[in-house]
Amino acid sequence: MQVQRVVLNSRPGKNGAPVPENFRLEETTLAPELKDGEVLVRTLYLSVDPYMRCRMNEDTGAEYLSPWQLSESVDGGGVGVVESSRCTTCAEGDVVTSFNWPWQTHAVMAGSGLQKVDPQLVDGHLSYLLGAVGMTGLTALLGVREKGHVTKGANQTMVVSGAAGACGSLAGQIGRLDGCVRVVGICGSDEKCKALVEDLGFSAAVNYRQEDVTAKLKESCPDGIDVYFDNVGGAISDTVIAQMNNGGHVILCGQISQYNKDVPYPPPLSDETQENLRSKNITRERFMVLNYMSKVDAALFELSQWVKSAQIKVLETVVNGIENMGVAFCSMMKGGNIGKQIIKISA
């Protein structure tokens, strides 16, 4: 069977933005017969995520991330349907997901590496398995619960950076559902700010590209900031932390503003920000969703209920076609997405 796949064509270098030409589309042939334990899957949706920028480097800088190899298939989160199976746990027609789905239109995979999913979890909206009811939703929910110390009745204000993205748009809504009285988002366009306030129920939003973030935060957070869901790091986070209250909590989810730079993860903080954290007794613990796998089933059920009941609204930016994987990845890294960036591979 002839299929299309995306391979890593070149590395952007540790210092530099990725470009679509770092990826190459190829034709390849799948073996005609499945071996014992293998399944043939048709890819429905693929995910592009910020951590992939680290996988483009020869040395990813993170022990849990392996580098993509030049001229080899790129992989990441994917969802698809089983077309034929020689695995006892997967049958034709099953919907399955994996974190290591190759960027291919069809693939032969080991059935043992696939998770079978009930489409009812997402009312048939299968791309949500890569977003709100998948790794992204888990990151937002478990990040808030494990590191946020959000307490009903405590009159807390939460700020979210990268707020109109996949994790951020969910984290802010979860902060509100869990009891924060005020949730303020920071993001990169007026259109995104409008979506946060008018569609997702954020109390206010700041466009960091156009507005004075210090002044706008002071105005939007009159009682200071208690919880900060940090997706971006860098100068934005320094500004937020400077306005945090004593005993506040930073959820260190990601630092995307630093991923195109040759710095370790997490990147070092300025002396001033370190002193702000110390003097105000603010916690800032690294959060990694993969460390909470025992909580995944209950968390996915909760996310599913919230999405189905529309207590959480889901935003997606969907691009069609495997030939657009590189374009979609680079666009997401520059803020081209609202909500989760999804690539639809087949219907």
Ligand SMILES: NC(=O)C1=CN([C@@H]2O[C@H](COP(=O)(O)OP(=O)(O)OC[C@H]3O[C@@H](n4cnc5c(N)ncnc54)[C@H](OP(=O)(O)O)[C@@H]3O)[C@@H](O)[C@H]2O)C=CC1
């Ligand atoms: N700890 C964990 O377990 C996990 C962590 N993460 C992290 O969460 C964060 C968000 O990931 P995800 O929701 O998938 O991605 P998003 O959907 O948020 O997409 C990335 C967004 O980052 C913003 N951005 C890009 N460059 C900058 C910059 N220099 N300064 C500020 N914002 C920038 C852009 O929005 P804008 O227009 O606002 O600039 C862009 O849309 C990342 O840091 C990621 O590494 C993700 C999954 C798991």
Ligand SMILES: CCCCCC(=O)/C=C/[C@H]1[C@H](O)CC(=O)[C@@H]1CCCCCCC(=O)O
């Ligand atoms: C080094 C920067 C990492 C910043 C944090 C981040 O974005 C983490 C993302 C992971 C999150 O825990 C859930 C995921 O899906 C991301 C990691 C995926 C790991 C796949 C490993 C694949 C491989 O290396 O073979």
